[in-house]
Amino acid sequence: MAIGAIDSGKIQAMLSQLKAAAQNQPTNTSTMVGGFNGIVKPTAPQSVNSQTxxxxxxxxxxxxxxxxxxxxxxxxxxxxxxxxxxxxxxxxxxxxxxxxxxxxxxxxxxxxxxxxxxxxxxxxxx
CATH class of the missing domain: 1.20.58 (Methane Monooxygenase Hydroxylase; Chain G, domain 1)
Structure with missing residues (x-):
């Protein structure tokens, strides 16, 4: 295990999250990074700008x-x-x-x- 190595998949996931946040669109919870995998729970849509x-x-x-x-x-x-x-x-x-x-x-x-x-x-x- 190489400590300090950055996985390119995590970089791509972070970029997709940033792009989605910039467009005010909800992100896919399966691409969450940073130790919170599975923690983000989508809520029922309450409005057009419903966020997780x-x-x-x-x-x-x-x-x-x-x-x-x-x-x-x-x-x-x-x-x-x-x-x-x-x-x-x-x-x-x-x-x-x-x-x-x-x-x-x-x-x-x-x-x-x-x-x-x-x-x-x-x-x-x-």
Whole structure:
């Protein structure tokens, strides 16, 4: 597995999503990329510009699972390297560790923004 390689299929899927968004047309959910495959649920057409909706709790759970998987992968690679596995390179371990760290930091920032928004809403006067 080549870490950092970009699959051309994902690039094409992203381009088709961007083109569809520019034309205000709903995208095909089978081409979704970024760890949210199967999360986007099409809704019943309510108007001509009906868009697909994302269930927030499912999207949040999927992103947390993705962060957890990246951290688990980094730990496993680190253990394999420490045990002397010749198939694991130090660069692979470091890249996986940095990816896990960045994804965790992004998750913490999202959590902080959600908590801040919650406090702002709770402090609003009715």
């Amino acid at each position: 909706k994302v269930d927030f709790s499912e999207a949040l759970k999927a992103s947390l699972d993705q962060v957890n998987n990246s951290q688990s992968k980094a730990v496993e690679l680190g253990k394999s390297f420490a045990m002397g596995d010749d198939s694991v390179n130090l660069s692979d371990v470091m890249v996986a560790s940095q990816k896990a760290s960045i994804s965790f930091q992004a998750t913490v920032q999202v959590r902080n923004k959600l908590v801040s928004a919650y406090h702002d809403i709770m402090n609003m006067q009715i």
